[in-house]
Amino acid sequence: MTRDSTPAEAGFSMPSRRALLAAGGAAAALAAAGPVASAAPPAKARWRRYNVNSPEGMKALESYKKAIRKMLALPATDPNNWYRRALIHTIDCPHGNWWFVVWHRGFVGLFEQTVRLLSEDPDFAFPYWDWTADPKVPAAMFDDVLNPNNSAYIQSLDAFNSQFGPVLDTFWKTLTSQQNQQLLIRGLRFPADLLFDIGPQGGPMFFAPPNSRGSTPAKPGFDKPTSNAVSSWMLNEALSPRDFIDFASPKSNYHSSITGFGVMEGQPHNKVHNCVGGIWTNPDGSITYGDGFMQSNLSPCDPLFFLHHANIDRIWDVWTRKQQALGYPTLPADNPSYVDPLGDLKRWRREPFLFFVDVNGNPAPPAQQVAGAFESTAAFDYDYQPGSGENVVPKTLSGALRRPAPAQAFVGRLQAPGSTSLGVAEVTPPPALLAQATRPEGPTSLLATLTVDLPPFEHGTDLAVVVNTPEGEPVTLDSPGFVATLSMFGRHIVTRPITFTVPISRPLARLRAAGGAKAAAPSALTIRLVRLGPSGLKANTGPHAMHHADTGATQATPQLLNVVVHAN
Structure with a gap:
């Protein structure tokens, strides 16, 4: 192919090079799945x-x-x-x-x-x-x-x-x-x-x-x-x-x-x-x-x-x-x-x-x-x-085309926001699943998808997600229950609720480890949406020119509408 030739359409073409740390669970016969390139x-x-x-x-x-x-x-x-x-x-x-x-x-x-x-x-x-x-x-x-x-x-x-x-x-x-x-x-x-x-x-x-x-x-x-x-x-x-x-x-x-x-x-x-x-x-x-x-x-x-x-x-x-x-x-x-x-x-x-x-x-x-x-x-x-x-990437290729076992999903119950939260949801996966997910390098991965209704210009102010951290307890970026910040990119105007997916297994494992060798797995998950601010992760109400929503245009604040936890 020359530098100015028309690219050819073909299948994916990359050999696997290293071993898989952990593969997904059971698989069933393929039904309505997207194509897989030749092995x-x-x-x-x-x-x-x-x-x-x-x-x-x-x-x-x-x-x-x-x-x-x-x-x-x-x-x-x-x-x-x-x-x-x-x-x-x-x-x-x-x-x-x-x-x-x-x-x-x-x-x-x-x-x-x-x-x-x-x-x-x-x-x-x-x-x-x-x-x-x-x-x-x-x-x-x-x-x-x-x-x-x-x-x-x-x-x-x-x-x-x-x-x-x-x-x-x-x-x-x-x-x-x-x-x-x-x-x-x-x-x-x-x-x-x-x-x-x-x-x-x-x-x-x-x-x-x-x-x-x-x-x-x-x-x-x-x-x-x-x-x-x-x-x-x-x-x-x-x-x-x-x-x-x-x-x-x-x-x-x-x-x-x-x-x-x-x-x-x-x-x-x-x-x-x-x-x-x-x-x-x-x-x-x-x-x-x-x-x-x-x-x-x-x-x-x-x-x-x-x-x-x-x-x-x-x-x-x-x-x-x-x-x-x-x-x-x-x-x-x-x-x-x-x-x-x-x-x-x-x-x-x-x-x-x-x-x-x-x-x-x-x-x-x-x-x-x-x-x-x-x-x-x-x-x-x-x-x-x-x-x-x-x-x-596994070292060896599978000879069969198959569909992965679907991820388990658990819908959260929204709670009234507290003094330092924009939204709170309680999620109760099975205890055995939480025990697996809170082990370091465990076989189960938990991802939380938060649906958030944002003001139209919510670009420069990060929201943060924390898990199993009591309301009112000081939270920092180093806290065991800190998950991640949620960032927009660019100047896209937001006109409807959007979702953010973040992994929560590692923070849960940190929290469990902080309780000592005999600490039990949590019985439920409390997922909170908060604002970053100078006093831990508290609400930050001061708008910044060109980065925050113009309070003259809207008085809207972010709202947490839904939380779903997926287990792979």
């Missing part, structure tokens, strides 16, 4: 994406810099201009639904072909940033144009608007009716709407040097919630689902809507974006609001975006190979019915992605304007150097 050993991929800290990864960064310099120097009228390619993400990226992983695979893969062309490096492939193994911004990403604070980048919002305002006017005139409909879903009627969203009143999305990235060479690491989100135990939990929708975020009717966040998207993806983008949680639970492209829908303006998303894509590939090895479905279920004649798989595959461009910046061909074109790494003929998470 036959695949041919070697043409390109390999290496860890950024490897010699090959560092070599790739040199080619990446060469291409970035060229793209930054192109006029705004050129579709391969650096900011023009980033704007595709701004106007079309899905977050909080089951098209999140596949849209970003297509976006990164097509852009990788352009970098390969402009760098004149036929072997170029994006290196990935394995933040589980290396939880800090790689030092090389502060060098030259790999740092968006470099002088080659646009130095002010006024300069950005003067360059891209006329270009967007021309671009809008070329839109098809279908593209216009896609933009209307996002409230983008004409270029002025987009520029308003990018500017400080609607966003901010544009961050001028020296504030284009929140992380600095002196402070490249993560805050505690982000360190928690990228940890090996969180990654294992993110890889634990045995169903595509549970892994990839929930179903939605169209890719511009937010339905909810699975563990992978809601934890490492969202937290890394916001932390590197300058939103920092202090040890006392208060939040410092800095600046940086990575917190916004213009995040591809920071070259780090593509290394971050290469790792997200790598994790999807690890999960896929785990599913293949166990004989489990790798895609949504092929389940047409009287109610839905298409079924999940066809509906997912046919979703239109109408703003992708090819290696030369021209509109992508029709075959690359639907989700199904990017369901496999074979679409761009690449694989990955092994990294974190490989432990979940």
